[in-house]
Amino acid sequence: MTHFDVVIVGAGLSGVGAAHQLQAAFPRRTYAILEARDVIGGTWDLFRYPGVRSDSDMNTLGYRFRPWTDAKSIADGPSILQYVRDTAHEAGVDRHIWFGHRVVRASWSTASARWTIEAEHDGAPVVITASLLYLCSGYYHYDRGHQPPFPGIDRFGGTVVHPQHWPEDLDYTDKRVVVIGSGATAVTLVPAMADRATHVTMLQRSPSYVSTLPREDALAIKLRRWLGARRAYFFVRWKNVLISTFFYQLARRRPERVKALLREAAVKQLPAGFDVDTHFKPRYNPWDQRLCFVPDGDLFRAVRRGRASVVTDVIDEFTPSGLRLASGAELDADIVVTATGLRLLPFGGIELVVDGRAVELPKTMAYKGMMLSDVPNFVFTIGYTNASWTLKADLVTEYTIRLLRQLDARGFDQFVPSLDDPTVTERPLLDFQAGYVLRSIDAFPRSGSRAPWRLGMSYAQDLLALRHGRIEDGAMRFSRRPAVSSAVPSP
Template structure:
C-alpha cells in the first residue's frame, strides 16, 4: 500500500456536459475532494465543440439539457452549439472549474490496483508524449460514441466526382452556395443540416431509406420566457424544468400506450406546415413513435424550406453513385455536387479506454450496470450514459449527485474502495433485459459492446428519469450491494465475498 496520496481524489475524463457537470457537483457537494478533468481535445464542450456542421443545435430543450443547478438564460430553449458552449464556458469560469482542466490529454489506459486503492492512468498528449496520473476514483464523462470514427455504411462512391462529407468531420469554411446537396439519412443530424444548408444551396435533398417520426415546436418556450419576467430566475427555471420533464415523460408513455393517437397528432402538425397534399408516406416510419427517438423540427424550419422549394425529402434505396449525383433503384437521379453521409454514429464504451483491474482487462459487455451509474464488481468507477427518451443531462445530474454521496461516505468512514458486488449466485438469478428498447440503427449496431442489463433495479440502466431521481437520491448507499472497503488487507473483502458464494 502506497504511503503517498494519489495525485487526485477523482479523475474526470471528458470536459463536455457530463464532465463539467460532475466538477460543478463536486465543488458544491464534495468540496473536500481534489479533482482534475482531462480532455483529449483543445476545447471544452465535447459534442458541442466537435460537431461543426451547419445549424448544429440541441434536439432537447435547454431547460432539461441544462444542469439542475444552473438556469438557462437564453430566449431560445432549442439552442445552437455556440449558445450551449457559452453556457458551459460561463459555468467553468464562474465556478472556478477551468483551472482544473488539462486539455490535449487522451486517456488510453486505466488500471485500478487494490493494493493502493487507486487508478493508474496513462494518457497521450497532443505532442505524442505520455503522461501518467493516479486517482482514487474515475468518472467517465467521455460520451457514448467514437470520436475517431463515424459509422461507415460502406458506400461504393463509384464515379461520383463531388465532395463527400460526414457531419462528424465537417470541413472548415465549406462553400455550398448555389450547389446541389444530397444529405443521406433521416435522423436528428440530417433534419438539422437540410434546412440550414437550404438557405444558401441551390437545392438540398434529404435521401432517406426509412422515414422518421418528426414533431414541430417553437424554438422559444413562451411559458419559460414569461416566467422569467415575473419570477426570480432560479424559480422560473425550476418550474420550466419541472414542466418539461413532465411533458417528456407524458409524451413518451402516451406513445407507448396509445401510438395511434400520437401518430395522428404528429400528422396533424406536419399537415399544418406542408398543407393537405403533402406526401404522407415520406413521414410514416415502419415503427411506432418513440420506438426510435423523435426528430425535432423547431419553428417548422425543414417544412418551410420544403414549401419554398429549396429542399425536399425522397424515400428510396441507392443503386449507385454516378458522375454528378446519386442514382436510386427506381431509376430516379438526384443531382449532387456535395453528398453528406448523415448515416449515424458508432457507439463506444468508456471512451475506448483500456480499463483494467489489477492488470486484468475489463470487458464491459460482461458487467451489469449498477443504478445506471457504476458496474458490477468494478471498483471506484462511474459513468454517464444519458436517457434515450429524455435529455442526456438529466442522468448526468443524478449520477454526479450520487457519486458525490459515495465520495462523502468514503471520506467519513475512512474507506477507499466502493464496489457494487454481484456474487455468481446473485448473477445467475438475474433475468436479463434488452439494454436499449430502441430500434435505432446506431443503437442496434453497438449493442454487442454494451454492458448487461437486468429487468429489475439496481442492476439496470433505467429509462425513467423521475423514478431514477428519487431512487438515486433517497435509497441508502449501504444497500448490501455497494461494498466499502480499504486498501491493503481489507481490500480483499469484496473478493472474499465472491469466493465464499462460489
Template sequence: MIEHFDVVVVGAGISGIGAAHYLQANSPDRSFVILEGRERLGGTWDLFRYPGIRSDSDMYTLGFSFRPWTEAKAIADGPAILNYLDETAREHGLDAHIRLSHKVTSASWSSADSLWTVTADQGGEERCFTCSFLFMCSGYYNYERGYLPDFAGAADFGGRIVHPQFWTPDVDYAGKKVVVIGSGATAVTLVPELAREAAHVTMLQRSPSYIVARPSEDRFANWLRRTLNARIAYAITRWRNVLVTQYFYRLMRKHPAKSKERLVAMVREQLGDAYDVGTHFTPRYDPWDQRLCLVPDADLFAAIREGKAEVVTDTIERFTPTGLKLGSGREIEADLIVTATGLEIRLLGGIPVTVDGAPFAPVEHLTYKGMMFSDVPNFAISFGYTNASWTLKSDLTAYYVTRLLNAMRKRGMRQVTPRLAGPVEEAPFLDFTSGYIQRAAQQLPRQGTRKPWRVHQNYTLDVMALKYGGIDEEMEFSNPVPAREKAA
C-alpha cells in the same frame, strides 16, 4: 512524475463540467482533475461544427440544474451552448481543474492498492495520474470516426462527400445542388439550414423518422423569467418540461397506434393533404422505438413548402460521377453529398481499461443504477437518457458519485463495489431499435430487470433513487489492506 488526485474525471463536455461542479460543491475535501483530449472544453458542442448545429432537447433540461439558462431560445444553437459551458466553467472556477490536450490512453485498477492508474498523451509526452475513483464522462460515441456505410461507386463521384461530424469551414454549398443522406436529428437540422443558400437540397432517406415541430422559444419560460427570480423561474420550467415530456412519453408507449396517427397528422397539417406524408413521414416503427426528431419553428417543413428542399425515400444503388443512382432507377444530381448516416458508439472513449490485469469488457457486466458496473470498484460512467435530455441523468449521476465518496470518507473505506446479491434476469442496456444502437449491441453492457440493476429512463424515479435513496443496496464498501502494508 505521477500526480495523484482523489478523483480523475475523463472528459470536459456537459457531463464532465457537471461532475466537476458536484465534486466541488458536495465533496470539497476531495481533490480532482478533469482530463480532456481536445484543445478546448465542450465535448460534443466543440466537435460538431456543421451548419445549423443545435440541441434536440430544450435548454431548460439540457442545461445544468445549478446554472439557469437565460437566453430567449429554448432550442439553442451549438455556439450558444458552447458559450454556456464556457461561462459555467469560468463562473464556478471549474476551468482551473481542466487539463486540456490530455488524451487518456489507458486506465488500470489495482485492488491491492485501491488505486487507478491513468495515462494520458499530452503532445506526444506521456503523463501519469493515480486516483482513488475514476469517473468517465467521455460520452458514448467515437470522436475520430462517424458511421459511414460502404457506398458503391463513392470514389467515382466528382463532387465532395462530407460527414457532418467532420464539417470544415471550406465546405461550399452556396448555389450548389446538395444531397443529405439520412433521416435522423442531424439530417433534419442540416436540410433547412443548407437550403438557405444552396440551389436545392434533397434529404435522401431509406426510411422515415418521426419528426415533431415546436417553437424555438418557450413563451411561458420567458414570461416566468421576467416575473420571478431567474433560478426560481428556471427550476419551475425545468420541472414542468420534465413532467410534460414524461407524460407524453408514457402516453405514446401505452397507445402507440393512436400516437403514431397523431404525429403523422401533425406533419400533414404542416405540408398539406396533397403531400405524400405516408411515404416520407410515416415510420414503420412505433413512437419512441427510436428518438423523436425535433425541428424548431417547423423550419424543415417550411423549406419543403417553399420548394427549397425535398424528401426522397429510396435506397442507393450506387454513387455516380454526377450524383446518385437510386434503387428505383431514379438519378439525383449533386455537387455536394452530406452523409448524415449516424454515429459510431464507443463507450469509455475507446480507452483500454484493465481491472487487476484483466481487460475490462462492458458487455460482460451488468450496470448498477445505469452508472457503475458489477464487480468493478471505484468506477462510474456518465450516460444520459435516450427519452429525455442527457443532462438530467448526468447531473444525477454526478450527485450520486459524491454521495458514495462522502460515505466512503465517513466510514473510513477506500473501496466501493457493486455486487450481485442474487439472481437477476438480464436485458439489453438500451431498449432502442436505432441503427447505431443495434450496431453496437455486442459492446454495450447489460442491465437487470430489477433494481438496482435496472436502467429506468425515468427522471422522477432516478431523483428518488439517486438523490434520496439508500446507497448500500447491493453495494459493498470495503477497506482492503494496501499491498505495500502487506509487504511490510
C-alpha cells in the same frame, strides 16, 4: 507520480457539470479533468455543421444548478458551447483541465485503493493516480462517424462530407445538396442549408417521426420576468420534464394515438397533397427510436417553400453527377452530406483493468446505469435516450457525492457494486432500436432485468433512486484498504 482524489475523463457537458458539483460539495478534494481534445465543449465543439443545435429543450438540457436564461429554448450549438464554457470558467473548473490528454488505460489496485491512469500527451506517456475514476466521455467515436460503403462513391465528381467532420471552408451557396439520412442531424441540416443552397434533398431509406417544438418557450420568458431566472428555471424545467414524460408514456401505451397526432401535425405543415405516409410514416412505433424535433417546424417550412424536398428510396450507386436510386430515379448533386450516424465507442475506448485482470465490458452489468459490477471506485455517465442527457448526468453526480460522503463518514476507501443474484437476467444496456445502437451494442456492458441493475429511462424514478434511495441496497459493497503489515519477519 501525481495523485488526485478524483479524475474525470472528458471536458464536455457532462464532465464540466460533474466537476462543478463535486467541487462545490468537496472543496478540499483534489481533481483533474483529462480531455483528449484541446478545448472545452465535447460534442458541442466537435459538431460544427450548419444549424447544429440541441434536439431537446435547454431548460432540461441545461444544468440543474445553473439556469439557462437565453430566450431560445431549442438552442444553437455555439450558444450551448458558450454556456458550458461559461459554467467552467465561472466556477474555476477550467483551471483543472489537462488538455490534449487521451486516456488509453486505467488499472485498479485493491491493495492501494487507487486507479493508475495512463494517458498520451503530445505522443508521450503520462501516468497519474486517482482514488475515483469518473468517465464523462460519452458513448460515440469522436474520431470518425459511421459511413456505409456506398457503391461508386469514388466516381462522384462533387464533394462528400460527413457532418462529424464539417470543413470550415465548404461553400454550399447555389449548390445542389443531397443529405443522406433521416435522423436528428439530417432534419437539422436540411432547413439550415436550404436558405443558401439551390435546393436541398433529404434522401432517406426509411422515414423517422418528426415533431415540431417552439424555438422559444413563452412561459419561460414570462416567468423569468415575474420570478427571476433561478425560480423560473425550476418551474419550467419541471413543466418540460412532466410534459415529455407524459408524451413518452402515451407513445408507449397508445402508439396508434400518437402516430395519428404526429401525422396530423405533419399534414398541417406540409404542402397540400404531400405524400405524408411515404415520407413521414415510419415502420416502427414512436420512441422505439428517438423522435426528431424541429424548432418552429423549420424542416416542414423549407419543404413547403420549395427550398427542400424529401425522397424515400434506396441508393443503388453514386454517379459522376449524383446518385442513382433503386427506383431508377437519379438525383443530381454538387454536394452529398452523409448524415448516416455515429459509431459507438464504450468509454472512449479506454482499457480497464482490475487487479491485473482486463475488464471485459460485455461480461459486466451496469449498476443504476452508472457503475460496473466488480469494478471499484468507478463511475460513468450515460444519459437518457428519451429525454435530455443532462437530467441523468446531474443525478449521476449527485449519487456519486452521496457515495463519497458515505465513504468519509464510515472510514471506507472502496465501493463496488457486486451482482450475486442469479435470478437477474441480462438485457442490452441501451434498449433502443436506432441503427447506431444496434451496430455496436454488443461491445457494451449489459443491463439487468430489475433494479438496481436495470438502466431506467424515467427521470422521476431515477430522481427518487439516486437522490433519495438507500445507498446500502444489498448490491453495493464498502471496504477499507487492506492493512500493510510493518512487522519485521523473524529470522
